[in-house]
Amino acid sequence: MARRRRNNPALCPCGSDLSYGKCCAPFHRGEATPESPQALVRARYSAYAKQEVDYIIDTTDPDGDAWQQPQNQWRIDIRRFGRKAIFVGVDIVAAEVRENSATVTFVAKLRRRGNDASFTEVSQFTCRDGHWLYAAGRPQS
């Protein structure tokens, strides 16, 4: 599966086995909004892979710990993170969804310079006017 995915750049980086156009691209183009924080995790993961910097910033809660200033440096960091990695897919490990907030634990599977660079993160989300936003994240040890 992983080999087929690497050989087929049309598949979505989030690892859904769907084409990018039928999976996360409509979110990045602003044609659709993720209906759950789990879907937002996938969309943001593939946004890093596709260098969709605006999408990362637009889906971050300005009142959350994940919001960064100055924005110029933040944009550079987002691009750098995506450029140096091979995106293998993202796995949702646990999700606790409340009315206007959620906690999602996920494994971001990555490779850097031939080495496994995957990490597990516990992330917090807020929901504003029907839109889920990434508020904060911390690595799970």
Ligand SMILES: [Zn+2]
């Ligand atoms: Zn996707």
